[in-house]
Amino acid sequence: MSRKYLIAGNWKMNKTATEAADLVQEINSLAGSQTSVQVCICPSFTALSKSSELVEESEVFLGAQDMSPEPSGAFTGEVSAEMLRDLYVTFVILGHSERRQYFNETNEVINRKILAAIQNNLKPIFCIGETLDERESGSTLEVVRTQVREGLAGYPSSAIENLVLAYEPVWAIGTGKTATDEMAQEVHADIRKVLKEMFGDSAGDSVRILYGGSMKPENADGLLSQPDVDGGLIGGASLTSRAFCGIVDAAGRACA
Secondary structure (H helix, E strand, O other), X not given: OOOOOEEEEEOOOOOOHHHXXXXXXXXXXXHOOOOOOEEEEEOOHHHHHHHHHHHOOOOEEEEEOOOOOOOOOOOOOOOOHHHHHHOOOOEXXXXXXXXXXXXXXXXXXHHHHXXXXXXXXXXXXXXXXXOHHHHHOOOHHHHHHHHHHHHOOOOOHHHHHHOEEEEXXXXXXXXXXOOOHHHHHHHHHHHHHHHHHHHOHHHHHHOEEEEOOOOOHHHHHHHHOOOOOOEEXXXXXXXXHHHHHHHHHHHHHHOO
């Protein structure tokens, strides 16, 4: 089954609104008119409004880095799905390892966020991945399978086309270390197997699974050539237009 590559940039807590506007304009000029690869940028909350205006006339999609599972109310500092939709946000990153590690998000909390996202017509980019200890103990697949099953509990099959997964080995995020092409493919293939068990073969085949973890122009060709790697969730390399769009170009070559 043909799955369109998605290259999504997670800017994390970087770039002021002014700096973000400059980067969006650069990305627009380099990749904003092509349609062979789906491109998404995920600025910080303070930069979403201006970024939304700038991508309106381009092919670049807007994403957010997190979202509350609650629709509204006394939740100081939180941002709801409705607030994101009001800014024409399409994607939202959920379950990132930094949210799990620093903010103690559990699979149950992430599941609530995923269900809230799809109920509000947002497309979750659901992050999963193992720590270095889990990798070295041989429990990678067990850990990832549990994250997928618990994170997607109750997910409606009717919304499967809105789901994106991102496999991010925690030991490769921001470290410069990268899973080999074969390591990434092994885990992606196992994730797809779990998705097929949960939603059926056709639905499981349709879900895009991104690789995240120090993907950059220098290693993107090999990773994107793997049959179950459908794009990338890009961290550090998304902070410059040249590196980010270099990965978009690699995805374009992979689907040519």
